[in-house]
Amino acid sequence: MGNFTLYGETFNSRxxxxxxxxxxPQIMRDAITASECDIVTLGLRRQNPSEQDGAAIWDxxxxxxxxxxxxxxxxxxxxxxxxxAEMSREIFDTEWIxxxxxxxxxxxxxxxxxxxxxxxxxxxxxxxxxxxxTDDLIVAxxxxxxxxxxxMPWGAPIGTGQGLMNKYNLRTLRERLPDTPLIxxxxxxxxxxxxxxxxxxxxxxxxxTAVAKAxxxxxxxxxxxxxxxxxxxxxxxxxxxxxxxASPSTPVIGQPFWHSK
Numbered sequence: 055m056g057n058f059t060l061y062g063e064t065f066n067s068r069x070x071x072x073x074x075x076x077x078x079p080q081i082m083r084d085a086i087t088a089s090e091c092d093i094v095t096l097g098l099r100r101q102n103p104s105e106q107d108g109a110a111i112w113d114x115x116x117x118x119x120x121x122x123x124x125x126x127x128x129x130x131x132x133x134x135x136x137x138x139a140e141m142s143r144e145i146f147d148t149e150w151i152x153x154x155x156x157x158x159x160x161x162x163x164x165x166x167x168x169x170x171x172x173x174x175x176x177x178x179x180x181x182x183x184x185x186x187x188t189d190d191l192i193v194a195x196x197x198x199x200x201x202x203x204x205x206m207p208w209g210a211p212i213g214t215g216q217g218l219m220n221k222y223n224l225r226t227l228r229e230r231l232p233d234t235p236l237i238x239x240x241x242x243x244x245x246x247x248x249x250x251x252x253x254x255x256x257x258x259x260x261x262x263t264a265v266a267k268a269x270x271x272x273x274x275x276x277x278x279x280x281x282x283x284x285x286x287x288x289x290x291x292x293x294x295x296x297x298x299x300a301s302p303s304t305p306v307i308g309q310p311f312w313h314s315k
Contacts, residue, residue, distance in 0.1 A: 058235065058257050058258065059235070060182075060184070060203070060204050060235055061150070061182040061203055061204070063121070065092040065093065065121070066092055067089075067090055067091045067092045067093075067279070068252070068257060068258035068259065068282055068283075068286060069089055069090070069091040069092075069258065069259060069278060069279050069282050070091060070093045070094070070095065070123065070237065070239075070258060070259065070260035070261075071085070071086060071089050071091045071093075071094050071095070071260075071261070071262065071265065071275065072094070072095045072096075072260070072261065072262025072263075072265075072266070073086075073094055073095065073096050073111055073115065073262075074097060074262055074266065075262060075263060075266035075267060076266045076271060077271075079111050079114065081271050081272070082111060082114070082266070082271070083114045083118075084271070084272040085265055085266070085271040085272045085274075085275040086114075086118060086120065086275070087118075087272070088272040088273070088275040088276040088279070089265070089275035089276065089278065089279050090279055091120060091279070092120060092121055093120060093121040093122075093123050094115055094118070094120045094121070094122060094123065095123045095124070095125050095152055095260065095262070096111070096112075096115065096122060096123070096124055096125070096146075097124070097125050097127045097128070098124055098125075098126075098138055098141060098142045098145065098146075121150070122146055122148055122150070123148075123150050123151070123152050123184065124139075124142035124143075124146050124148065124150070124151055124152065125151070125152035125153075125154055125186075126138045126139055126142075126151065126152070126153055126154045126155070126172075127154050128154075128156070129154060129155055129156065130155065130156050130157070130165070130168075131155065131165075131168055132155060132168040132169075132171040132172035132175070134155075135153060135154065135155045135168070135172040135176075136172050136175055136176060136179075139151045139153070139172075139176055139181060140179070143181070149180055149181050149182050150181075150182045150184070151176065151181050151182070151183055151184070152184045152185075152186060152206070152239075152260075153169065153172055153173055153176065153183050153184065153185045153186065154186045155168040155169045155172055161211040162211055162212045162213075163188060163211065164185075164186055164187050164188055164208075166187070166188070166190065166193045166196075169185055169186075169187060169193070169197070170193070170196045170197060170200055173185050173197055173200045173201070173202055174200035174201065177200055177201035177202065178201075182203070183201070183202050183204075184202070184204045184206055184237070185197050185202055185204075185205065185206060186206050186208070186239050186240065187205065187206065187207055187208070188207060188208055189207045189208065189220050189223035189224050189227060190207075190223070191223070191226055191227055191230055191231075194207065194227060194231060194234075195231075198231070198234065203234075203235070204234070204235045204236075204237065205227070205231065205234055205235070205236055205237075206236075206237045206238070206239035206260060207223075207224065207227060207236065207238065207239065208238070208239055208240040208241050209224070209238045209239075209240060209241035209242050209247065209251065210240065210241025210242075211240065211241055212240040212241065212263070213240075213241075213263045214241050214243070215241070215242070215243020215244070215263070215264060216241055216243065217241065217242060217243060217244065217247035217250075218238075218241075218242075218247060218250060218251060218254075219241065221254075224238075224251075224254065224256075225254060228254055228255045228256065235257045235258070236256050236257055237256065237257055237258040237259065237260055238251045238256050238258070238259050238260070239259075239260040239261075240260070240261070242259065242261050242264055243263075243264045244264070245274075245277045245278045245280070245281030246281065248261070248278050248281045248282050248285065249281040249282065249284050249285035249288075250285065251285065252281075252282055252284075252285025252286045252288070252289055253285045253288050253289050253293060254289070255289050258282075259278070259282055261278065264278070265278060
């Protein structure tokens with residue numbers, strides 16, 4: 055499947071997994087292990103090790119060897135997101151941040167103006183910003199101009215499981231930003247959807263709800279990991295071109311024809 059690089063660091067797995075919503079810390083641990091992921095996300099508002107809130111989760115993440123990607127989930131302004139990012143850097147001792155600035159409470163759609171403002175400021179402060187955004191090409195370009203080296207467009211609104219709702223926009227992003235790592239973040243509900251994203255040439259998948267809310271989260275984590283691997287392998291192998299007319303898979307030229315009398 056090949057390694058991929060984000061902000062100068064190389065990872066073996068293209069699966070990024072969230073740590074919220076699991077029935078118990080042990081099930082979360084088992085899911086992370088089954089996923090074989092290298093990066094996990096964690097919200098400061100849910101887990102604050104300085105106050106022993108969620109200590110079991112935090113302790114496992116430290117012992118797992120996974121890269122920690124704190125997020126600014128729940129922030130509704132650039133100022134709020136910047137403040138939370140700075141707190142995360144101090145507490146978790148990492149400059150990596152998954153940047154979220156939410157503009158709508160109904161579908162949790164990112165606020166593009168606040169997102170770009172926060173990204174630019176955090177980049178100046180030395181953060182390695184992975185912005186959660188929509189599938190809008192112009193917003194993605196503005197985030198790159200601000201200094202982001204990775205873009206994370208949604209497949210669909212967070213927690214909906216709708217999959218890749220706007221494939222035209224996503225293909226446009228992939229085609230217009232060929233050298234930028236693009237990670238589908240949010241909205242995937244089935245491993246087949248993750249495989250499709252990887253077949254389109256995306257570099258990775260970040261998700262949480264589809265695994266955490268499954269009947270058996272570790273088993274679902276493994277299924278997503280296998281689908282991501284399969285999709286990437288298919289992309290690298292080169293998918294066949296779709297055609298409107300049938301084409302025989304068995305050659306007929308030079309083959310004998312038998313006729314009944």
